[in-house]
Amino acid sequence: MSTGARRIGLAVAAAVVFALLALFSGADRYSEFQPSAVRFVPEPFRADAALVDASRALARGEHETAARFALEAVTASPNDARGLAFFGAAKELDGDTEAARDAFAIAARLGHREPLTQAYWFATRLASGEAQEAADHLDAILRSRADFAPAQTYLAMLENTPGGRVALAEKLRSNALWSDSYLTAERLPVQSLRDRARFLSGVAGEVPVIGCERIRPMLLNLAARGFRGEAERLAAAQCPEWAGQGPIADPEFEALGSNEAGPFGWRRHATGDVRASRLSGDRARVELENRSSVTRLVLSQPVALAKGRYVLSAKVDGPGGQRVAVSLDCGRPSRPALRRQRVDREGWTLESEGCADALLGIWLRPGGERVVVDRVDLVPAP
Numbered sequence: 001m002s003t004g005a006r007r008i009g010l011a012v013a014a015a016v017v018f019a020l021l022a023l024f025s026g027a028d029r030y031s032e033f034q035p036s037a038v039r040f041v042p043e044p045f046r047a048d049a050a051l052v053d054a055s056r057a058l059a060r061g062e063h064e065t066a067a068r069f070a071l072e073a074v075t076a077s078p079n080d081a082r083g084l085a086f087f088g089a090a091k092e093l094d095g096d097t098e099a100a101r102d103a104f105a106i107a108a109r110l111g112h113r114e115p116l117t118q119a120y121w122f123a124t125r126l127a128s129g130e131a132q133e134a135a136d137h138l139d140a141i142l143r144s145r146a147d148f149a150p151a152q153t154y155l156a157m158l159e160n161t162p163g164g165r166v167a168l169a170e171k172l173r174s175n176a177l178w179s180d181s182y183l184t185a186e187r188l189p190v191q192s193l194r195d196r197a198r199f200l201s202g203v204a205g206e207v208p209v210i211g212c213e214r215i216r217p218m219l220l221n222l223a224a225r226g227f228r229g230e231a232e233r234l235a236a237a238q239c240p241e242w243a244g245q246g247p248i249a250d251p252e253f254e255a256l257g258s259n260e261a262g263p264f265g266w267r268r269h270a271t272g273d274v275r276a277s278r279l280s281g282d283r284a285r286v287e288l289e290n291r292s293s294v295t296r297l298v299l300s301q302p303v304a305l306a307k308g309r310y311v312l313s314a315k316v317d318g319p320g321g322q323r324v325a326v327s328l329d330c331g332r333p334s335r336p337a338l339r340r341q342r343v344d345r346e347g348w349t350l351e352s353e354g355c356a357d358a359l360l361g362i363w364l365r366p367g368g369e370r371v372v373v374d375r376v377d378l379v380p381a382p
Contacts (some may be wrong), residue, residue, distance in 0.1 A: 027037040043155040047077035054086045061093035078275035082112040091122070112219045113144040121257035122154055130322060131163030135171055142178040155373065156192060165206045168199075173208040183210065184217040190225060194356075197222055197230045201237045212239035216299045219263035224356035226331060229304035231263060247303060247310075247378045248360070254284040269297045274364070280373065285317060288324075288371045295325060297333055307354030320371035321345070325363040330355035336363060 016175070050073035057066035067090040073083030088103030100120075108118040118137045125136035138154050160162030172179050185202075186195050193269065199219060200207055215238040222231035235243040242263060249264035256266050256278040266286075268276045273292035276299055279285045290296050303326075313327050321344030325336045329352040341348050352358060360378070364371060 006160040009113050012270065018039040039096075039198060045207060047073040047080050048082060050076060051082055051086060056091070058086070058090060058093070063090045066090040067094070079110060081107040081114040081117055084110070085114050085120075088120060112140045115141050115145050115148050119154070121152065123157075125162060125215060126157060126161070126259070129163065129197050131158070131161065131167040132170070133166035134158070134164065139171060139176060139178075141174070146178055146181060152188065153191065156195060159195060169202075169207045172210065180214065183214055185221055188221075193218075193225070194227060195220060195229055197227075197234045199231075201233045207237070210238050212242065215239055216263055223263050223302050226302045226359050228264065228302035228358070229356055232304055235263070248303060248376060250283050251377060252375045253278055253286040253373070256284070256286055264301065266299045266301050268299060274298055281373070283366060285372050286376050288362075288364045288373065290323075290366055291368070295335055295363050295365045296326075297335075297361050298364050300333055300361055303358050303360045303378070304356075305329075305358055308352055310350045310378055311347040311351060312343060312350060312360075312378045314343040314376045315374040316344040316371040317374050320367070320369055323365040323367050323371055324373070325365060326350060327359075328352060328365060329359055329361070331357050331359065333359050333361035335373075336361075343376075350378075 043370035050069045053068045054073065057063075057069060067087055070083050070087035070090055070197075073080070074087065077083065082275065084103045084107035086108060088100045088377070090102060092100035101124075102121045104117050107114060108121060112118065118141045122134050122141070124130070125137060133160060136157065138151065141148055141151055141154070155168070158168040166169060172182070174359035180194075180294070187195055190197065200210065200215070215234065219231050219235055219239075222228075222234065232243055233243075245264060250266060253266065256276075257268065258278075268277075270276060273290065274296045275287075275289040277287045279287050286299070288298050291297065310328070314321070316324065321342050324343045325339070326343060326348040327333050327336045330353055339348070350360075362373075
């Protein structure tokens with residue numbers, strides 16, 4: 001077998017395994033009914049019982065046994081593509097790629113809603129360099145099974161190949177039924193979210209302009225997880241009006257708590273003892289209050305900073321500047337240590353590690369009086 005053929009075979013087998021893992025859970029639910037009572041199952045439903053047995057055999061690595069049960073399913077329901085798909089999967093995993101290809105070809109002719117068949121042809125086409133055809137098979141999966149877990153892996157496979165990116169961009173351009181879910185990217189692992197944002201940033205000009213409203217959920221998702229840099233690059237490509245806000249978004253608190261707030265900006269950490277409110281008037285200001293007995297986080301926002309030292313300064317209206325403290329961390333905010341520095345005088349010195357998920361925190365030490373902040377600035381230290 002040539003290196004290219006071996007590579008294609010491994011890719012196809014991996015895609016089939018991903019699909020089977022997702023389908024096994026459904027088979028397990030079916031098997032909660034008495035498996036020993038299969039002989040009492042009416043003939044039209046024998047296919048389901050045989051598929052349960054086939055899935056169990058595949059899970060144990062018993063490919064020949066799985067193929068036999070799959071053929072029983074085909075006999076019981078010849079027009080059901082699932083039996084042929086399970087037979088093809090058993091043959092593929094057993095190394096009989098020709099028999100697998102024949103089985104999946106027939107299954108494909110029986111309909112486009114069987115996910116295992118579409119997964120096989122997706123991986124086959126993509127590994128053979130037929131990215132557009134692969135995207136069509138993935139489109140069929142997502143149209144019929146939007147919750148099919150392996151589909152996220154298949155989408156990532158498209159994102160990571162030049163031809164796949166072009167084909168995926170075409171699907172987004174045509175506003176495929178699943179495109180909004182793709183752009184929302186809920187529940188994606190962090191690295192998958194970042195990879196998707198990188199693809200949608202379209203550095204190679206492959207991705208169409210999605211627009212502010214459709215891309216907003218992903219920007220919010222990135223910002224909520226602290227990846228300001230990725231969010232800024234995505235905004236620059238898809239919604240320039242939300243990009244280029246400087247090291248601190250909304251430094252004068254004009255959008256705090258309003259419907260006009262973009263995906264970047266301040267997050268309030270209000271509790272029963274802590275409050276952060278935007279004051280009404282000609283100019284925006286934020287009023288901070290901490291009635292607890294410890295220093296508490298009141299405001300935070302993700303930032304994108306190179307490694308180095310920075311100084312945060314704030315304009316504080318009236319007394320209380322000595323109670324404002326600042327933190328800069330990777331990932332999660334941590335309570336800053338006591339210092340003599342004041343944000344409303346010499347400023348608060350911060351050390352950036354240059355991490356992708358840097359988070360700036362504004363803290364307030366305990367005290368009865370409210371503190372009003374007019375503006376904050378963040379600049380490199382001299």
